[in-house]
Amino acid sequence: MNPFKGSIAILGSGNIGISLAKGLIKANYALPGQISLTRRNITNLNALAEQGFVVSADNAAVVSIADIVVLAVLPQQLNQLLEQILPVIKPNQLFISVVSGVSCADIRTKLGETVQVIRAMPNTAIAIGQSMTCVATDQADPENIQEVIRMFETVGAVVKINEDLMTSATALCACGIAFFLRAIRAASQGGVEIGFHADEALKMAVQTAKGAADLLLQMQSHPEQEIDKVTSPKGCTIAGLNEMEHNGFSSSLIKGIKLSAAKAGALYTKE
Numbered sequence: 011m012n013p014f015k016g017s018i019a020i021l022g023s024g025n026i027g028i029s030l031a032k033g034l035i036k037a038n039y040a041l042p043g044q045i046s047l048t049r050r051n052i053t054n055l056n057a058l059a060e061q062g063f064v065v066s067a068d069n070a071a072v073v074s075i076a077d078i079v080v081l082a083v084l085p086q087q088l089n090q091l092l093e094q095i096l097p098v099i100k101p102n103q104l105f106i107s108v109v110s111g112v113s114c115a116d117i118r119t120k121l122g123e124t125v126q127v128i129r130a131m132p133n134t135a136i137a138i139g140q141s142m143t144c145v146a147t148d149q150a151d152p153e154n155i156q157e158v159i160r161m162f163e164t165v166g167a168v169v170k171i172n173e174d175l176m177t178s179a180t181a182l183c184a185c186g187i188a189f190f191l192r193a194i195r196a197a198s199q200g201g202v203e204i205g206f207h208a209d210e211a212l213k214m215a216v217q218t219a220k221g222a223a224d225l226l227l228q229m230q231s232h233p234e235q236e237i238d239k240v241t242s243p244k245g246c247t248i249a250g251l252n253e254m255e256h257n258g259f260s261s262s263l264i265k266g267i268k269l270s271a272a273k274a275g276a277l278y279t280k281e
């Protein structure tokens with residue numbers, strides 16, 4: 011892999027910003043000294059400073075020397091941040107926004123119409139190189155799109171989508187990791203009810219979930235094909251599955267994803 015040669019500023023180093031930084035280092039996309047991390051309370055970044063990351067509370071200072079600027083604050087924190095960096099942005103800088111519900115055009119409205127903006131929607135598995143990242147833009151240059159895809163491919167799978175689907179991607183992939191984690195947690199709680207200690211129930215549920223995901227990835231099959239192989243006639247799997255469905259299992263996942271998508275589209279206030 012050809013490492014990135016320039017410098018990266020991650021503005022808003024909270025959960026996803028730090029996960030991204032760690033993932034990029036783990037994948038050898040960049041060295042810690044090439045990545046500046048900002049937040050207002052920088053004492054929370056002491057451990058990362060010790061690992062060699064540049065840590066700062068001064069967004070403008072790090073943007074003034076960055077080739078790639080990653081916007082990773084909450085939607086309601088974005089406008090104030092953009093006001094801070096507006097005076098120092100340079101031509102040829104690439105802005106990557108992971109902020110939910112904010113369009114490329116919204117960011118250009120604040121930073122100027124010539125600014126190159128690409129949105130990326132990763133999930134927290136980016137820290138271990140297993141993100142599902144959706145990438146979208148409206149008018150960024152092809153070479154910038156290629157660099158962003160290359161960056162996120164080092165830390166997981168990437169799908170390029172139309173920008174109008176970014177809130178849907180937020181719900182399915184970024185929020186989605188929490189939905190699957192909750193399903194694993196629930197399975198482990200079921201495991202405790204039927205006789206296992208909590209730690210062994212969780213280990214069993216985690217490996218079973220991993221096996222299910224890997225089956226689909228490696229066999230390129232449909233979930234129902236794999237389910238059909240498990241459900242013996244008159245057996246215990248179909249009994250359990252149908253009981254879950256009677257209680258709204260699929261329906262609740264679908265409804266939750268629809269609500270998350272609607273909410274993701276309404277997190278940002280332009281003014």
Ligand SMILES: NC(=O)C1=CN([C@@H]2O[C@H](COP(=O)(O)OP(=O)(O)OC[C@H]3O[C@@H](n4cnc5c(N)ncnc54)[C@H](OP(=O)(O)O)[C@@H]3O)[C@@H](O)[C@H]2O)C=CC1
Binds near residue numbers: 090110185
């Ligand atoms: N968490 C996730 O899984 C994902 C989140 N996202 C998106 O990423 C964004 C961040 O989410 P998340 O990481 O969960 O949120 P966090 O609250 O964990 O992170 C946001 C960070 O921004 C910092 N911050 C706030 N204002 C400023 C500022 N003016 N300058 C510099 N830093 C600032 C905060 O620290 P301090 O208060 O110290 O300044 C905080 O650490 C959101 O827009 C979210 O929609 C996208 C994909 C996945």
Ligand SMILES: O=C(O)[C@@H]1CCC=N1
Binds near residue numbers: 110180185
């Ligand atoms: O919960 C949130 O709003 C953010 C966006 C996607 C994941 N976390």
